[in-house]
Amino acid sequence: MQKLKMKATKTLTFKEGCEKYLEYCRQRNLREGTINHYRQSYTQFYKFFDPDTPIEEFDEDAYKRYVLHLKATLKNDVSINSYLRDYITTMHFLMDEGYIPRYKMRAIKVDKTNIETYNDSELKILLKKPDIKKCSFNEYQCWVITNFLFSTAVRERSLINIKVKDIDFDNRVVYVNVTKNRKPLIVPLNQTMTNILAEYLKYRHHKSDNDYLFCNVYGQQLARSTCYNKLYWYNKKRGVETTGIHRYRHTFAKQWILNGGNVVSLSRLLGHSSLDITQNYINLLVSDVAKQVDEINVLDKFSSRKRISMKSS
Numbered sequence: 001m002q003k004l005k006m007k008a009t010k011t012l013t014f015k016e017g018c019e020k021y022l023e024y025c026r027q028r029n030l031r032e033g034t035i036n037h038y039r040q041s042y043t044q045f046y047k048f049f050d051p052d053t054p055i056e057e058f059d060e061d062a063y064k065r066y067v068l069h070l071k072a073t074l075k076n077d078v079s080i081n082s083y084l085r086d087y088i089t090t091m092h093f094l095m096d097e098g099y100i101p102r103y104k105m106r107a108i109k110v111d112k113t114n115i116e117t118y119n120d121s122e123l124k125i126l127l128k129k130p131d132i133k134k135c136s137f138n139e140y141q142c143w144v145i146t147n148f149l150f151s152t153a154v155r156e157r158s159l160i161n162i163k164v165k166d167i168d169f170d171n172r173v174v175y176v177n178v179t180k181n182r183k184p185l186i187v188p189l190n191q192t193m194t195n196i197l198a199e200y201l202k203y204r205h206h207k208s209d210n211d212y213l214f215c216n217v218y219g220q221q222l223a224r225s226t227c228y229n230k231l232y233w234y235n236k237k238r239g240v241e242t243t244g245i246h247r248y249r250h251t252f253a254k255q256w257i258l259n260g261g262n263v264v265s266l267s268r269l270l271g272h273s274s275l276d277i278t279q280n281y282i283n284l285l286v287s288d289v290a291k292q293v294d295e296i297n298v299l300d301k302f303s304s305r306k307r308i309s310m311k312s313s
Helices: 014-027 032-048 060-073 077-096 120-126 137-152 156-160 191-204 224-237 245-258 263-270 275-284 286-290 298-302
Strands: 173-176 185-188
Touching: 014 032, 014 077, 032 060, 032 077, 060 077, 137 156, 137 191, 137 224, 137 245, 156 224, 156 245, 185 263, 224 245, 245 263, 263 275
Parallel strands: none
Antiparallel strands: 173 185
16 A cells, blocks of 8 residues: 655645735735735736746745846836835745745845925925815815825825814814724824814815715715825926825925924824834935034034134244
């Protein structure tokens, strides 16, 4: 009688391994946006690897070849690392499940670039209130959203999920229930923003406090693409070429630091899981802070104005 051997009857293909990881993501109740992000990365994977390749062929050499492929086809190191992180995460899952042996993988080193923000002249243009008697509701709402983003620094996903009932006018706060790390935030509102929202709701004509604060032309929740396109149109209409919803978040952090705001408070307002993430914001804003070095020059302030001639003895 032949002895039984430890041999799998069927091996996984690369595509099947990726699908197993997506199933694992759904079991962990990760957001659909996160799962779609991995799907997009897998599309990039399949351009280099045959999806039907047996998973055990994915060793350290395969990873190195993929790194070289990305470097040859993509010029942006940040994009390269994004795909590499997704590849590494998927492979580590398959290692933990026992489908492939462990081997070392690491992302490439990337030079950090300064965070882009809106400058003072752009903010002055974007935050100027339109003529309510002449403007459309779309333009007016874009102005309100722009003020709200600059006042609260919330992410786009959080913005489009805020409901009318989440605005607490008595305590001047907004309850942000949809966040990146799924931890709800209570963000304070300054008096100016509170007044803007009070006026906005007169034109919003919501039927219920459960309605979304910022809506499309039919009064329904804004889609992320619609929100982006609205603000892109708004910026262009006002002659501001730089765009980007997340840019307001960066601008908020910059203004907070430059005006002497507390780092711990900033971290809480931004909803960061650790101070290290907030510190990264500050490090990337250092070029803007450095511009003030000449304005606050302690050496010139306390040094003697008398010139000293260098004469040799």
